[in-house]
Every structure is written in structure tokens, then in C-alpha cells.
Amino acid sequence: MDKNFRASSEATRPQPQKLTDLSPLDLRRFPSGIGEFDRCIGGGLVGGEVVLLSGEPGIGKSTLLLQVLKGFDSLSGPLLYVCGEESPLQVKSRSQRLNLQVDRLVLYPETRVEFLVEYLLAHPPALVVVDSIQAVTTESLGGSAGSIGQVREAAYILTQLAKNKNFPLIMVGHVTKEGGIAGPKVLEHLVDAVLNLEGSQPGSFRILRATKNRFGSVREVGVFEMTTQGLIGVANPSDRFLEERLIGVSGSVVTVLVEGLRPVLVEVQALTTPTAFGLPRRTASGFPINRLLLLIAVLEKRLGLKLQSQDIYVNIAAGLRADEPAVDLAVCLAINSSLKDLPLDSKVAVFGEVGLSGEVRQVSLIDERSAEAKRLGYQNIISPKVANTLKEAANMAFIEVRRAS
Secondary structure, X not given: OOHHHHHHHHHXXXXXXXXXXXXXXXXXXXXXXXXXXXXXXXXXXXXXXXXXXXXXXXXXXXXXXXXXXXXXXXXXXXXXXXXXXXXXXXXXHHHHHOOOOOOOEEEEOOOEHHHHHHHHHHOOOOEEEEEOHHHOEOOOOOOOOOOHHHHXXXXXXXXXXXXXXXXXXXXXXXXXXXXXXXXXXXXXXXXXXXXXXXXXXXXXXXXXXXXXXXXXXXXXXXXXXXXXXXXXXXXXXXXXXHOOOOOOOXXXXXXXXXXXXXXXXXXXXXXXXXXXXXXXXXXEEOOOHHHHHHHHHHHHHHHOOOOOOEEEEEEXXXXXXXXXXXXXXXXHHHHHHHHHOOOOOOOEEEOOEEOOOOEEEOOOOHHHHHHHHHHOOOOXXXXXXXXXXXHHXXXXXXXXXXXXX
16 A cells, blocks of 8 residues: 555544535536436536445345446456455456347455555556455454454445545446344445345346435436346336236236336236145245335234135245335235135226225325326226326326225
């Protein structure tokens, strides 16, 4: 490490400044050319921006980063990939498999932060990717790689260098069993943006979600599909999620999720079968199991459905997760449809939150949800009560319900 870099950082004492005397921040963005990534990050990376990318092992983080680096290949200056967990030959193999030739990419298998800083000062980069920050250590502290002190100190040094030299930095972070970012929580406070790559690994769809973004909105998401050519952006996810839906089948209901600010139509599937044992099974894929148990209790208590002797399976198609309460009404209708073996109209979309009394409550962004359903040819909406002005603007038939019956 440059001896003067850390010393000067600690010795420099900032002076108070008046807000009106400060010049506006230069937010010139550098788009990667990957539309879904740029949408999520706010239009492109900013000089000196530090991004923390997390996700489960094998979800596609390294694949996405190689594609992002390919998008910045036209920038002046080297693109540095610090491969702390893979060898350069493994990264090369992945780039060949994905047919990604990045001319300016430099692979550096170094995990000591002092040597990284020394190299970066000698070779100013256009973009730096560290995969992963848990593999980087500093000689100034004891402990093994991945420990709280090592991760915190290594991330702090690299972050200060990126801001001092004004180059974008992307750090990959491990996740815990619960899905949170591993290591100290300070990592999330230290960086400018936190991106999470989510998805069911057997499925092909991935969602890139920003949980923090100092240079953009946290309400934008990117939707990708994992293919043999890497992660391909899905510009119209509703079309892709519903293309394999069977028409005229009981237990199938279309609902409208909102991922960030983007409404997406997905299929909710439910299956009820007589239980062969004394204790009926309740299984959910892509939907919170505790929420499912609550809705089943509401259907039994408030609506009188006989579900005590039924095994109930609920699935959100395409490997997606539906955590928002707006899916409640669709789940209830899907269970009722399967129980009575009565298919719902194929041109009906459903959304609404269900309370413990069986009442259907309002949800956010009703106009956006309705517009997306109309775009895909859905003619009727089953929803909570909506304003007359919204009905006129949407030019659709709203079937308003007050109870999940």
C-alpha cells in the first residue's frame, strides 16, 4: 500500500463548509448497456460510486458482473477484476462459455488489500470489481478472512480509495442462511448502493433489487432470465411469466405484483386434495407459509370453507416470490377454485389484501396494476373498492369485493 495514502487520509482534517458554497455534484453516469442493470442502479454507475452486490451462491452474480464489465469495455483505462475466490483460468473459462471477450479486462488474483491499493494507485482503473469482499484481508489486523474486523477494514480502505480516485467499485458480498448480507451491518452503511440478486435457482428468472441507492431510486428492479448466454434482460416480464399458463384449469388465478415500481402479472396456483393422514399438509412455494396458514384460517372461520381435511399446496409460477399482501385475494380465490373445481375466467386479474375478518383491503398502485393488466388483454379486475375516476381512466370492468368470498 502507498504509505502516504492512509496517512494522508487520517491526517487531513476537513473544514466546515456552507451549503451554498458547495458546487453541485457531478452525476455523469456511465451506462453498462445492460438495460435491466442500468434501470436498477439508476441509469448507470457514477464516478466514485461503491456498490455492494449480494445473492445466494450460484445465483449468477459473477455472470452478471462479467456482462457489466463487457458493457464498460469501451471506457478508457483498465477494468480490474479481483478474483479472490476463483482462479483467473476459471474466470476465463466462464467468459468463453458466455462468449464474452472483454479486451480491457485485467484479472488480479490478490486478496491482500495493501497490494490491491498499491496496484490501483499505479494503474488507475475505469472500474473495479472485487469478488468477493469476504476474501480480502489486511495485514494491519489479525483474524482470518471473512471475520468482521477484516471485512470491515478491507471494505473501508477500498471505499475510501475509490472515492479519492473517483472510480466505480463493485464489491460482491456473501449472504447468510436467512438471505441477509453476511459480515458486519456496517458494509451496507459504508457503500452507496446495495443490490440483491434474487431468484429460485431451479428456475431461470432472476430479479435484481436495490435496497439502498444514494444515486437513484430504490423502487426500481431489473428482471433477468438465466440462459446459456448469461443473464438476459426481460423487458416485458408479464408476457414471459404467463406464457405457459393453462387456460380453463381450476386453482389458477392471475394477480399483479409490484416489484419496485414495475407491475408484473404472475400466476398463482393452488391445489387441494383430501388428506390421507390425520394432519393435513400446507405447502407453499414462492409465498410465505405463515401468511398461507393465516389465509386458510380466515377462509375456514369467516367463509365456512371445509379445509380441515384438505392438503393445500400453493405455488407462485415461474419460480418467483410474492411477499406483498396484495396477493392475498388471489391466493384465497385460487384455493376456493381448486376446492370447488371451478375455473376462474381466464381474462380476470385479481389483487387485494385480506384481513383477519375476511375483509378485502386497499393496496398501493392500483392504477399501475390495472394498466398492466389492460395492456395484456385482461378485461376485468377483481379488487377492493376503487375510485370512480380510476375506473373511467382505466376503461375496464372492476368487480369490487369487500369480503374474500
